Amino acid sequence: MxxxxxxxxxxxxxxxxxxxxxxxxxxxxxxxxxxxxxxxxxxxxxxxxxxxxxxxxxxxxxxxxxxxxxxxxxxxxxxxxxxxxxxxxxxxxxxxxxxLxxxxxxxxxxxxxxxxxxxxxxxxxxxxxxxxxxGVDREEQTRERVRELSRRESELSQAFARNIRDGRRTTRVPEAALEGLPEDYRADHPTVDGMVEISTEYPDTLPFLTHGRDPDQRRRVAHAFHNLAWPENDAVLAELLDVREEKATLLGYADWPSYDAEVKMIAEGRRIPEFIDELAGAAEEAAQREIEQLREQARAEGEDVVDFSNWRHHAEAVKRERFGVDAQELRRYFDAAKVRQGLLDVTGRLFGLDYEPVEAPTWHPEVASYDVRLVDNRQLLGRIHLDLHPRPRKYNHAAQFTLVQGVLGRQLPEGVLVCNFSRGLMELDHVVTLFHEFGHLMHHVLAGRHEWVRFSGVATEWDFVEAPSQMLEEWAWDPGVLRSFATDAQGEPIPEDLVRRMRAADEFGKGFLTRTQTAYAAVSYWFHQERPADLTDRLGELFKHYSFVGLVPDTHFHTGFGHLDDYGSAYYTYAWSLVIAKDLFSAFDREQLFAPEVAHRYRDTVLVPGGSRDAADLVTDFLGRPYDNRAYAAWLAAAPADAEEAR
Missing domain, CATH: 1.20.1050.40 (Endopeptidase. Chain P; domain 1)
Structure with a gap:
């Protein structure tokens, strides 16, 4: 206590x-x-x-x-x-x-x-x-050089992130380019002299690329989005890669990926490309099937390629036609305030927690704060802060940050969810992202009562970190769960039939999107392994090999890919974690997602221990066996149901 x-x-x-x-x-x-x-x-x-x-x-x-x-x-x-x-x-x-x-x-x-x-x-x-x-056990000259390299790495990492943060761009498009966009989006983008500004912030760009009907304007907006921090970060990243490589080899490692992998579940750098290729092969058949449907849709609309300017738009068209799911129809059920409260209700019920709103001062008026207590004994576990909406210069992705590390008897854990969601109606994928990121927040708070700070919070191996959050996404897809908070303006809950079709529609794309993930992971690994002289050229080669979705011509995705900094050569960890997440979820009964026996056992055996044990051992304790890839393989291989089957 x-x-x-x-x-x-x-x-x-x-x-x-x-x-x-x-x-x-x-x-x-x-x-x-x-x-x-x-x-x-x-x-x-x-x-x-x-x-x-x-x-x-x-x-x-x-x-x-x-x-x-x-x-x-x-x-x-x-x-x-x-x-x-x-x-x-x-x-x-x-x-x-x-x-040192x-x-x-x-x-x-x-x-x-x-x-x-x-x-x-x-x-x-x-x-x-x-x-x-x-390098503490190396000779003085080596230690001094490692010290210099570590300091330079810190400076470059910070510059890379700052250039992304401060690199916000806008694209002026004709008012007619908003045709197809939701009414609230149009209202938030006033027309000046017949033109509208679309920024590179996620709530601006992604809806435009999804719902905008003008392919030329979509391409212009995508061009700005995928040139974030260009050209500044090209040179920053090149030097960062060199610094990391020199540091690793000075310390006796073959290369940076070998150094990076040593403290992860994968253990060896050479296993990273092997895993990427295994995953790419497993997704090949589904990806080929799906991308051909996108190409057919693109051709029907007069476009001859599927790339990052149009895949979202064409995928939505396929989902409307094949599954009877319209993203704009869905949005009316996802009022941001209701979703936030629904998330708290769902996770509170699942993990036996109570969230008490507190009027605490924070860095911005839109931040909402809650004290987290155990329902059973009212024990205060910590405090969370939800900073969910965009503003200038704010971190432009979605992530959980630590404010205070929890230490038993000394300080309560405090975590912050930093996101960039709309203030009104949310996109479905943003609802799922919110559940995902909240999983990290729960991990931080529930694992915040260890004597040793080394074990506090999300302190597991980096390639396990995403698994609990990926598993929590499953609750964002359950019809009963969604109907508890997803209601329209008249209070009518989202129809179960629509939820089933939503899930079937979401399954469309898992093949080609998995291949996109392998492209990201390959860039992360091979950039660090090879340190290519021309990063843009190598980016294009890797995407051509792995991704079924093409890059937008004359863009430089890598300069705005922030995970090249914080994930280093290990972006593969998203996919590695998903394999484990699917296996973890196999222990839950889909008909009784809130069954306390399994939910609380998961809480206490996987989340509460934090980094006090190896992740593989935590999973084994929960499942009663070592984890395997059977659940993931079955999910990836299964073809999505059509609209009538999903009804």
Missing amino acids: ESPDLHPLQLPTRDEDWLGWVTERARHGLSTAGAGVAALKEAPAGDETILQLWNDVQIALGDVFALSSLMSVVHPDAAVMEAGERFQIDARSFSTDLH DADVFARLSSLADAPLEAGARRVLDDALRDFRRA
């Missing part, structure tokens, strides 16, 4: 106080971490307090990372954003220097033969591994 005086973080109540508060909190965290390192070095060799001091350092440093990462992408004040970026660099530099500190390594190594409990042993082994991966 948490201490009764443990409270969520107190955020500033006035806008003008944020810069000072962020600065003070970050500096205090770095100072506390520094004092902890000094105390650790003074501790007697072999004394178990060394590991407790190490934990203290990681808590203080982790909180600086969390605060700076979040503020650098969400705060409306440019000065606060820039402060977040500076403290992120400072925290990374601190971490780099720490893991031979004295700290020696103190931790002195516990190698100590009789430690299992959790402490795992923390120690992971720490010693991380020190070796940082």
